[in-house]
Amino acid sequence: MAVPKTLGLETEYGIVHRGAPEPNPISASSLLINAYLIATHQAPEPGRAAVGWDFTDETPGNDARGGAPAGSLAPEIETHLVNAVLTNGARYYVDHAHPELSTPECADAHSVVVYDRAAELIAARSMEAVRRLLPPDEEIVVYKNNSDGKGNSYGCHENYLVSRAVPFSRIVTHATAHFVTRQIYCGAGKLGTETPGMRLDEAGYQISQRADFIEEEVGLETTLKRPIVNTRDEPHADAAKYRRLHVIVGDANMSQVATFLKVGTTALVMALTEDDAVPRELRFATPVAALRQVSRDLSLREPLELVDGSTITALGAQWELMAAARAYVETRGADAVGGEVAHQVLDRWEAVLGGLERDPMELAAQIDWVAKLRLLEGFRERHDLDFQDARLRALDIQYHDLRPAKSLAARAGLETLVHEDEAELAMTEPPPDTRAFFRGRCLQRFAAEVVAANWDSIVFDVGEGSLRRVSMTEPTRGTVAHVGAMFDECGSAIDLLRRLGAAGA
Amino acid sequence: MAEREQIRKPAPANRDQSVEEAPPASERGSDIKAQLDDLLDEIDEVLETNAEDFVKSYIQKGGE
Numbered sequence: 001m002a003v004p005k006t007l008g009l010e011t012e013y014g015i016v017h018r019g020a021p022e023p024n025p026i027s028a029s030s031l032l033i034n035a036y037l038i039a040t041h042q043a044p045e046p047g048r049a050a051v052g053w054d055f056t057d058e059t060p061g062n063d064a065r066g067g068a069p070a071g072s073l074a075p076e077i078e079t080h081l082v083n084a085v086l087t088n089g090a091r092y093y094v095d096h097a098h099p100e101l102s103t104p105e106c107a108d109a110h111s112v113v114v115y116d117r118a119a120e121l122i123a124a125r126s127m128e129a130v131r132r133l134l135p136p137d138e139e140i141v142v143y144k145n146n147s148d149g150k151g152n153s154y155g156c157h158e159n160y161l162v163s164r165a166v167p168f169s170r171i172v173t174h175a176t177a178h179f180v181t182r183q184i185y186c187g188a189g190k191l192g193t194e195t196p197g198m199r200l201d202e203a204g205y206q207i208s209q210r211a212d213f214i215e216e217e218v219g220l221e222t223t224l225k226r227p228i229v230n231t232r233d234e235p236h237a238d239a240a241k242y243r244r245l246h247v248i249v250g251d252a253n254m255s256q257v258a259t260f261l262k263v264g265t266t267a268l269v270m271a272l273t274e275d276d277a278v279p280r281e282l283r284f285a286t287p288v289a290a291l292r293q294v295s296r297d298l299s300l301r302e303p304l305e306l307v308d309g310s311t312i313t314a315l316g317a318q319w320e321l322m323a324a325a326r327a328y329v330e331t332r333g334a335d336a337v338g339g340e341v342a343h344q345v346l347d348r349w350e351a352v353l354g355g356l357e358r359d360p361m362e363l364a365a366q367i368d369w370v371a372k373l374r375l376l377e378g379f380r381e382r383h384d385l386d387f388q389d390a391r392l393r394a395l396d397i398q399y400h401d402l403r404p405a406k407s408l409a410a411r412a413g414l415e416t417l418v419h420e421d422e423a424e425l426a427m428t429e430p431p432p433d434t435r436a437f438f439r440g441r442c443l444q445r446f447a448a449e450v451v452a453a454n455w456d457s458i459v460f461d462v463g464e465g466s467l468r469r470v471s472m473t474e475p476t477r478g479t480v481a482h483v484g485a486m487f488d489e490c491g492s493a494i495d496l497l498r499r500l501g502a503a504g505a
Numbered sequence: 506m507a508e509r510e511q512i513r514k515p516a517p518a519n520r521d522q523s524v525e526e527a528p529p530a531s532e533r534g535s536d537i538k539a540q541l542d543d544l545l546d547e548i549d550e551v552l553e554t555n556a557e558d559f560v561k562s563y564i565q566k567g568g569e
Contacts, residue, residue, distance in 0.1 A: 012568040025566060097566035149560070154568030222569040248569065378541050379548060394556035395548065397563055411547050413540070 002271035002336040003242065006161040006434055006475040007106045007263050009116055011252050012098040012154040013123060014143035014400070019135070025097035028140050030082045032099050033092055035130035036122060037084055040428075042447075051443060053083040053091065054452035054459055057236070063220050064168045064233035064243065085453045087428050087444045088118065089436030096223075098154050099123070099142065104436030105455075105475050108338025109264030109345055110417065111431050113256050117418050118426035120144065123402045125427070144252045145400035146209040149393060151194045153213040155222065156252035160245040160267055161237065161475055166274050171245060172218055172229050174273045177282035178266060178321060179228050179249045180291045181314040183208045184300055185352050186262040188251035189369030191376065191396045195292070204387060205376065207369045209251045211295035217287050222248050228287055236455035238473040245270060249291075254400060254409035256417045257366040261352065264338070264345030268325040271337045277328045282317055283307040298373075300356055315357055322349045364413070371412045372399050438478030441487045442496075449493035462494045470500060 015032070017023035037043040083093040089104030101122060103115035123142045130140050147153045162171065187207035194212040206212075210226075219227035232246040247266065253259045272278050284290040285305040293302060294314045303311035312320075326346050334342035355362045364374045376392055379385070385392060399408040430440025435456075442450055442458055451467060452459045460468045472478050490496040553559040 014563075014565050016563060096568045098568045100568075148563055148565040150564060152565045152567045154565060157569070223567055374541070375544070375548065378545050382545050390556040390560045391552065393560040394553045397560065398551075398553060406551055408548060408551070411544060411551075413544070 001163070002274040003161055003163045004107070004335070004476050005267040005271060005337050007109070007112050007267060008103045008159045009112060009119075009259075009263070010100060010102040010155075010157040010159070011116070011119060011144065012095055012100045012156070013402070014145055014148065014154065015097075015099055016141045016143070017138065018141060019138035026094060029094040029097065029099040031133070032126045032130050032140050032142070033082045033084065033094065035133055036092070036126035039125065039129035042084065042086060042443075051085050051447055051450050052452045053085065053093065054454040054457065057454060057456060059234050060232055061220070062233040064231040065218075085439065085443060086122075087430070087440050087447075088115070088426055089430035089434075089440035089443075090115065090119070090122075092122065096154075099126075104430055104440065105434040106431055106436075107433040107476075108341040109260050109267065110338070110341045111433070112263045113260050114418050114422055114426045115431065116259050117256065117420075117423035120402055121423055121427055124404060127403060141406075142402045143397060143400045144254060144402055145188065145397065146251050147190060147194060147213070149190075149192060149194070149397070153194075153210065153226075155210075155248050156250055157222075158247040158250060158263055158266065160247070160263075160270050161235075162243045162245050162270050163274050164235075164239070164241055164243055166243070168231075168243075170276070171243075171270070171273055173281050173283060174269055174278050175229050175245065175247075175266075176217065176284070176287050177317060178269045179247070180284060180287055180294060180304070181317040181321075182262065182265060183211065183251075183291075183294050184314050184318065184356055185363075185367050186250055186253065186258055187295065187367075187369040188253055188258075188400075189372035189396075191393055205298065205373060206295045207298065208291075208295040210249060211292045214249055214288060214291055228291060237475050242475075251368070252400075253368055254407075255366060255368045255371065255414050257348065257352075257415055258368050260417055261345065261349060264341070265321070265325070265349055267337050268328070268342065268345065269321060272321075272324055272328050275328070275332065277332075278321070278324055280320075282312065282320070298360070300360065315353060318349075318353055322346070322353060325349070365415045368399075368409070371409070371414060372396065375399065375408060375412060432480040432484075435472045435475050435478035437480050438472060438483055441483070442493075445487060445490075446493040446496065460493055460497060462492075462497060464494075468497055470497070 015025050015028050017028040086092055091102040093100055101119045106112045106115055127142055188209050190206050190209045213226050214228055215225050216227040218229045218231060220231050228249050230246045230248045235242045235244045250262055283306055285307050290304045300315050301313060303313060305311050329342055360370050363370045376395060379395055401407045404410060430436045439453055449460050449462050450458060451461045456472050458470045486499050490499060
């Protein structure tokens with residue numbers, strides 16, 4: 001049986017420190033995040049350490065295939081940089097040379113969109129806050145894209161809770177089929193190419209920001225030789241019951257509809273995989289080449305070769321997966337995939353595939369690569385620009401600018417699924433329906449006693465000599481339904497720990 | 506230099522099927538064009554003024 005699809009996003013943002021004599025992206029990222037923490041009173045009191053991240057359980061080197069192949073390089077964890085847990089249950093930190101925000105665990109695709117939008121608002125608030133600390137001619141600017149157009153990429157990772165009982169090879173098969181083809185509605189669009197050996201002008205415009213950087217079918221790496229299916233086996237939950245599928249192939253989306261579909265369809269495909277409900281295996285003859293081909297084929301009509309010698313288009317593969325998902329939900333229900341939200345995902349999925357089949361330009365309010373293409377074409381025509389003109393490249397980058405006054409995506413007429421009020425609230429309030437509720441409430445109520453937190457535990461210091469760790473290895477527990485009343489009744493962290501001890505939680 | 510490849514627009518298919526219920530094409534077309542014109546006016550206003558420098562200096566370290 002498919003396990004409930006607990007979901008989340010980790011977004012690394014591009015960062016520019018304008019006007020700085022010697023800009024350094026690491027210190028700019030630290031400054032940005034610290035400015036936000038101070039402005040929102042989530043910074044520590046003087047003389048106290050911040051609520052830090054607890055790395056005790058982090059094992060990014062574990063490989064889902066069991067024993068990493070020789071030569072695999074797991075990313076190293078940097079523990080010395082800013083690393084904060086927010087009251088909404090999110091993690092806001094410096095990763096390599098980027099600010100990164102991981103959403104709290106969410107129970108459905110709609111909730112992911114709420115927390116992804118909240119993350120954009122947090123980034124915008126951070127930029128305002130840091131501006132007040134900088135000299136007037138300096139500014140730190142954050143971009144929600146995945147490439148600098150010069151061969152450097154940074155990721156927007158997705159996470160899906162899946163059952164440990166599923167053979168990993170089956171996950172690889174169906175995930176690959178989905179990831180190669182879902183770009184047609186998840187792609188954020190990019191001018192030019194960054195594939196080594198290809199000239200910049202060989203590809204005019206492509207669907208995905210990331211396809212150029214994907215070089216392997218399956219692997220542990222995330223910073224080099226990036227794979228379609230990442231094998232990091234670090235569930236941040238009961239490892240006997242769960243895997244976490246860590247997805248690194250996707251683009252960060254400005255369109256809420258695209259984010260909704262990206263995580264909603266992938267959660268469905270994972271549930272189908274767990275219950276072995278995909279009617280046939282779509283195995284591409286050359287998956288990495290197919291991924292890049294789909295990214296460059298704006299007609300969406302090119303045939304992709306399968307290992308059995310037959311062919312299918314990206315649209316054809318998506319129609320097939322959508323039909324299988326609909327049949328699955330009709331027969332088995334949608335409990336594991338977000339309930340009512342799964343029905344909305346299916347309807348939206350079908351509508352978008354229909355639109356892409358008729359004319360992709362119909363979807364300029366829903367799909368990022370189409371919205372951006374419309375702006376680029378219109379701007380190019382208006383100013384009679386050469387395709388290599390720097391203004392078009394600037395437009396491509398500025399589509400992803402998170403400053404409200406500068407963002408082109410914010411002006412592109414994109415359909416929204418989330419009210420701004422709901423996203424504002426989600427900047428500080430955790431989702432009610434996952435363990436993130438427990439984490440968020442602990443930080444709202446008892447931050448002074450919380451020494452450290454991570455995805456599956458919280459460490460308290462209540463002055464009783466030894467530290468107390470509360471374990472949260474079940475992502476669907478610790479919700480408002482489970483512990484909401486307990487928080488209302490407890491006046492202190494000691495009360496809470498006593499109650500938890502008595503309840504055996 | 507002037508004869509660069511244009512940004513390829515996707516080729517619409519089955520367009521005849523979708524036309525039936527739509528408002529008259531000319532009316533709808535001019536409406537869409539007016540919207541795009543407004544949007545392009547805004548882009549003219551907010552786009553980075555020195556695009557060349559901006560694009561050149563947009564350099565990121567690889568991440569993840």
